[in-house]
Amino acid sequence: MGDVKAIIGLGNPGSEYESTRHNAGAWLVEQLARDAAQTLRPERKFLGLHAKVNLAGHDLHLLNPTTYMNRSGASVAALCQFFKIAPDELLVAHDELDIAPGAARYKTGGGHGGHNGLRDIISALGNVNAFHRLRIGIGHPGSAKLVTHYVLGSPGKAERQAIDDALTEVVATLPDALAGNWAKAMNRLHSFRPS
Numbered sequence: 001m002g003d004v005k006a007i008i009g010l011g012n013p014g015s016e017y018e019s020t021r022h023n024a025g026a027w028l029v030e031q032l033a034r035d036a037a038q039t040l041r042p043e044r045k046f047l048g049l050h051a052k053v054n055l056a057g058h059d060l061h062l063l064n065p066t067t068y069m070n071r072s073g074a075s076v077a078a079l080c081q082f083f084k085i086a087p088d089e090l091l092v093a094h095d096e097l098d099i100a101p102g103a104a105r106y107k108t109g110g111g112h113g114g115h116n117g118l119r120d121i122i123s124a125l126g127n128v129n130a131f132h133r134l135r136i137g138i139g140h141p142g143s144a145k146l147v148t149h150y151v152l153g154s155p156g157k158a159e160r161q162a163i164d165d166a167l168t169e170v171v172a173t174l175p176d177a178l179a180g181n182w183a184k185a186m187n188r189l190h191s192f193r194p195s
Contacts, residue, residue: 003058003089003178003180004058004060004089004090004091004132004177004178005059005060005061005083005085005089005090006060006061006062006063006079006080006083006085006089006090006091007028007029007032007060007061007062007063007090007091007092007093008025008029008063008064008065008072008075008076008079008090008091008092008093008121009025009026009027009028009029009030009062009063009064009093010022010023010025010026010064010065010069010072010092010093010094010095010117010118011023011024011025011026011027011064011065011069012068012069012152013065013066013067013068017152019154019160020151020152020153020154021095021138021150021151021152021153021154021155022069022095022151022152023095024093024094024095024136024138024163024167025092025093025094025095025117025134025136026064026093027136027163027164027167028093028134028136028167028170028171029062029063029064029093030064031167031168031171032053032055032060032062032171032174033051033053033062035171036051036053036054036055038051038052038053038062039051040062040064042066045078045082046063046065046075046078046079046082047065047066047067047074047075047078048063048064048065048066048067048075048079049063049064049066050062050063050079055174055175055178056174056175056178056179058178058179060178061079061083061085063075063076063079069116069117069120070116070117070119070120071120072117072120072121072124073120073121073122073123073124073125074120074124076090076092076121076124076125077121077124077125080125087125087128087129087130087131088108088130088131088132090131090132091131091132091133091134091177092117092118092121092131092132092133092134093133093134093136093170094115094117094118094133094134094135094136095115095136095138095151096113096115096135096136096137096138097138097139097140097147097151098113098135098137098140099135099136099137099138099139100137100139101137101138101139101155101159101162101163101166102137102162102163102165102166102193102194103137103166103192103193103194104134104135104136104137104166104167104169104170104189104192105134105135105137105186105189105190106132106133106134106135106173106177106182106185106186106189106190107132107133107134107135108130108131108132108133108182109129109130109131110129110133111129112129118133132177132182134170136163136166136167136170137163137166138151138155138163139159161194162194165194165195166192166194169188169189169192170189172188173185173188173189176188
């Protein structure tokens with residue numbers, strides 16, 4: 001597996017979506033940019049908001065696509081082509097219905113699990129799914145019929161705090177992940193329980 005060179009945060013563009021559960025991946029990238037005192041700037045050629053940061057000695061591209069979620073692939077593919085980044089050098093952060101708020105999981109490869117952003121990225125990368133994922137738990141509304149409304153809704157205060165706590169823990173595990181110590185990063189992140 002290659003070293004991570006870019007972290008992609010999935011979400012939908014525009015102020016009406018920025019606090020919705022579907023934007024949990026974008027929240028992580030925004031936090032990383034803030035922590036590095038960098039600004040995510042509109043970059044037309046990548047169809048997204050982009051910044052370059054150094055995290056724990058690693059130069060990283062941060063990208064939040066400004067396409068809609070189901071068109072995220074065009075943005076990711078443009079970044080990869082421009083900077084010659086291979087799929088296994090990507091970490092894609094996204095919301096995950098099958099994990100409770102306050103938990104997050106690393107995963108490498110696999111299918112899209114019905115996530116439209118992942119589906120489009122896999123397709124845009126030439127049906128390659130060998131990228132790293134960060135699955136940020138948002139919980140499940142209990143019925144498939146309710147999912148669309150749920151992911152496009154905003155979490156309550158306690159729920160958002162739990163997600164933010166998980167993102168803080170993600171940031172703490174990233175130096176290990178970036179150094180290729182995935183097992184160590186996973187052990188720490190996967191055992192995290194919000195207080």
